[in-house]
Amino acid sequence: MKLTKMVVIREICRLLLTTELSFNEIARLLNTSSKRVSRIKKHLDNLSITWPEVEDFTDRVLFRKLYPKRKNRYVRREPNWLEIHELMRNKHQTLIQLWEEYRLIEPANAYSYSQFTCKYSDFLKTIDVTMRMVHYPGEVAFVDFAGLTIPYYQDESEKEAQVFIGISGCSNYTFAFACRDQSSESWIDAHNKMLTYFGGVHLVIVPDNLKAAVTRAGAFPLLNRVYLEWAQHNDTVIAPARVRHPQDKSKAEAAVLFVSRWITAPLRRRKFFSLEEINLAISELLPALNERKFKRLPGTRHSRFLEFDKPALKPLPAKPFEHVTWVAAQKVGPDYHVFVEGHAYSVPYETVGKYVEACFSVSTVQLFHDGARVAIHKRSYEQGGRTLDKSHMTKSHQAYMERHLSDFINWAQPIGEHALFAIEAQFEGKPHYSYAAAVACDKLKRLCSLHGPDRFEAACARATRLRSLTVKTINSILTRKLESMNVPEQLEMDYLPLHQNVRGSDYYAARGNV
Template sequence: MSKEKPILQMLRDGYSQRHIASFLHVSRNTVARVAKAASEHQLPNDVLESMDEVEIRHTLFPEEALIPTLVTPDFPYIHKELLKNGVTLKLLWQEYVDTCRNTGKPPYGYSQYCKLYQDYVTQHKLTMHIQHKPGDKLMVDWAGTALPLYDKTTGNSRKVYLFVATLPFSMYCYAQACGTMKEEDWINAHIAMYEFFGGVTRILTPDNLKVGILSNRKYEDPVVNRSYQELADHYHTALLPARVLAPRDKAAVEGSVGNLTSHIIARLRNRKFFDLHTMNTAIRKELDRFNDTPFQKKDGSRHSVFLEEEATFLQPLPKYPYEFAQWKSATVQLNYHIAIDFQNYSVPYEYVRKKVDVRYTKNSIEVYYKGNRICSHKRLYGRRGQYSTVVEHMPVNHQLYSEWDQKRFLKWADGIGEATHQVIQGIFDSYRIEEQAYKSCLSLLKLADKYSTERLEHACRAALERIPSPRYKNIRLILESLQ
């Protein structure tokens, strides 16, 4: 605001330049400059009162009227454009300069342009959109304070952990209690988080936890846990972990962890929970209250800012939620099967003795060789040792099947004794497909090489007396005990 008029009025009333500078909060040089101009361009008192600030300034400093006026930036347009991905103040300033040059008017410099925009944001109590854009980034972490979960029978408690996620633009938060900090709970908390927000951000920023980030060196690309990378790929988001020992990279979630600790954990400290579902129901109620609490220094709440300014910028959720998957390596056995959690799944016989990667979820098993999926199965549950065998995986002219069949195994067993024959026959009867029994029968009959045919026959007879369907392991233990 121009202060030439009040300076002239105070000079007319006889105040010193030092007093005027102090009273109007201007520099003494400014007061001296106005006093000098007033002495050169006499302004009668009656005329001074009727003139506005612009007229007085042009009368005192006519040379400034010859200087072109700088073009005022369109601040509402700037604020709206900064919401868009990839748009920066530098880019908008360059576009502003080009527009000014095309119209022949002088623009503000970049630093003054940024200062004017910051003043506009402060004056209108808006959110600065320089660091964070709506729907651009999502930050996740564990809260440092654990919650107690009690056992109904013993009354003992164990720790459960609070997963926290924050959208840094609106500061809208999500929280969920998890039984452990292991990979499965970490992944499932993310799946629930995306359902809560109803969309996906462009970037996902976790801390450097081993369940998500295996390595994050300064000058190298981060090494991401395979299941965590699958989750990011499924939701079409990019993993950009925070730098090691750089809490500012995830300042939004760090602040939310502290606020949620006091708002949720402290509020629930006197309640006893005996299952995670009840605890998470209570946490959700406190979370909604936290998100709906009005801001102290600006209008609205986390929830209202999210709905009004950020929700529409989120990417849509995929058609189906991600299903947690684990990976392990396995070697295809001679019977062209692999074992996962004591259950057996067939693989095309061409991969016998080769190492394969196995991806298994709650419902399915997928087998990969050098990055290519070679087969899949529905996951088996129940008693151990079950087989899922695809007939097409069986070889046509494989050496194992050209040399061995049930008839030959039984003939070999006859050469040892009747009890051994019964055990081998029982093993074949227990499998749906004949080839599944070959490995077990071969291992059992070869015990004769180590212990003799007489001792093997005796062990088989003893096993038949005590066990309805004896297997290789039973026979081997009997032989070892009789040594």
């Protein structure tokens, strides 16, 4: 085996300093030239060092002592590379423009442009150092969307399915799922599917800075409200990667690469007609990816997940998080209702004049004031309709709304039998809680209060004989003071209502004689 350069140099030093072998003998033993041995001997003599001292030198130090750098006759002015690097972060900034500024100060001792770029490249290598991260079991999962999409055909048009990817930090166990788009609803749905696939919840989720996850990126990122509620529901923490720092989610970047190679690329050669077909195909290829053996680690992604991550995951919540959409805060009107998607929902009357926020899902509508939920309703899709919770009403309004047949019967019974008939007639063919019937009964109560119970009972008796127990008839009888008059027998037999527009048979008989 051929010895490396520094091993040969170090062995030459040892033989020169600890033995009395000749230059030729040392050269023959180490398969090198005697001239080389002679030069090293000369350098050692100039340094006046012993073998124990040489033995303590690193390869780099030993090389520099034996072969010192020649001093450059032309000393160049060194730029402030850190300042240049910070300026290069600015948009539209170019390196040649910074070099021209640097050169204008003292052209005589400035680097040429080629040297400038080479030195800057060397500087970048010193600051772009990557630290290998250690992820503990069940600690962190990384999520992202892959750049490569899967086409499918629906409604006679071609669409692109976005591929969501989640990876467990410790075991590299990978999940993939095709979504319709990168909206908040698709993002949350994919997360729910990922947790079900993993069978538990990681302590931390690390996403990228897409809008479905982060509303405002920066040193103190503002999380999307729905995403934050998802994290609270699943008892986990969202820690977004820093902007333009892909190393913060290197596991996700690697997972994107593997999924694109082993799943997305093969599926792009196939023809799909729905997202369900794509996800079925992904579910067939995903186990093969997770069962591929590691090159440098024992086992597979799946085996390491079962061994390390799975026992450390937190349990799933009883119900998966349901995606909600938030509506801007609105002021509660005097009718204590707010509109959500064109439908009015009630809130407690105490919130009148205050602002409430609303969020809705496919099945429910929730309303919040000062961060506390004040109402929850089953979602209605009736445009212009109203959903009312009676507990939100004032006591007087509740009393008004809770009027029904039994209340009016209890009022009418002390007055008399015919008053009871009149009340029952208003609810005939209607439910006992009928609003229209209750309004009619309220009018009857006002007539009774205005004309007295005796006249009211008598008017109801006359209306009963006339077979016209309506509010209008009873009011007409009381107004004209007809309650004490007898009803003609013929009128009773003809069942004619008391009405000014009914002329009777005599009118038509008289007209025939004309």
